Amino acid sequence: MSEALQVAVKDQETRLHESDHQSLKLWLRLLTCTSLIETRLRARLREQFDSTLPRFDFMAQLQRAPDGLTMGEISQRMMVSGGNVSGIASQLDAEGLISRSPLPDNRRTVLVKLTAKGKRSFNKMAEEHEDWIIEMLGGLPKADVDVLMSLLQKLKLGAQATSETGSDR
């Protein structure tokens, strides 16, 4: 995909300023790296755990919130994979991996928690997930990682700032 768009972009180079052109190339490279890693994570979650990234992400949200989260909170936090949050909840509930119970003081709001089985299942996946990431990224020297971390942070803050303005237009 990235290569395809890159070529599309090249066809339009003449009308771009050099700085513009750079932004597009950078975005496509960022996207390629993420897609490459994500595609392999998806494949391995499927092969080894018969699971998906949205399910993994859903459970990761709950693992950091031992007191549970409402469905609204989970939706809000699941930026990456979106997915059908209530569909995922029903699946995980049917498999005994989460519990869902109405809040005592507001019975229309459902509180979701990992069950003991859910915690065990998530921890197993999380360990493998870590290993896969280390396998893919661990070869990068520490100095490179440090520079990447700081430049990506800069990129993130820049994107956040400008696009918040942009969405007000």
Add this chain to the structure above:
Amino acid sequence: MSEALQVAVKDQETRLHESDHQSLKLWLRLLTCTSLIETRLRARLREQFDSTLPRFDFMAQLQRAPDGLTMGEISQRMMVSGGNVSGIASQLDAEGLISRSPLPDNRRTVLVKLTAKGKRSFNKMAEEHEDWIIEMLGGLPKADVDVLMSLLQKLKLGAQATSETGSDR
């Protein structure tokens, strides 16, 4: 999401080597940047063109291939967004944005091309898409962009090499 996983990761820091920990942090930062930008692109494609990233991506593949692509080729190239490729093709066909015709020498294989209307429609979206990217990433100094481009390339090559081995296990 990234913040959530980052916290989850922190709980497990004790069992991680420093280099392992770095890989995870790097992956989560990469994912946060990509998700942030992708989320905003999705929102704007929806608001301004009533369209989606998979549709944009599908059309981008065709725009670089004036002789057309088979459905198989399009599927293969659409790494990023996956989506339901034949569902997208039916929609775009119904809207007159692509044409689908069987190959003369193999009538079971369908060749897909952008129509003139499809080209106009894609070019409009691609121009806006460029502007959005430039708005979000254009603030990064050229020196930073250069370093990012080269380190992300290194990261990509490393991930490709190790995970190809990994999938043979």
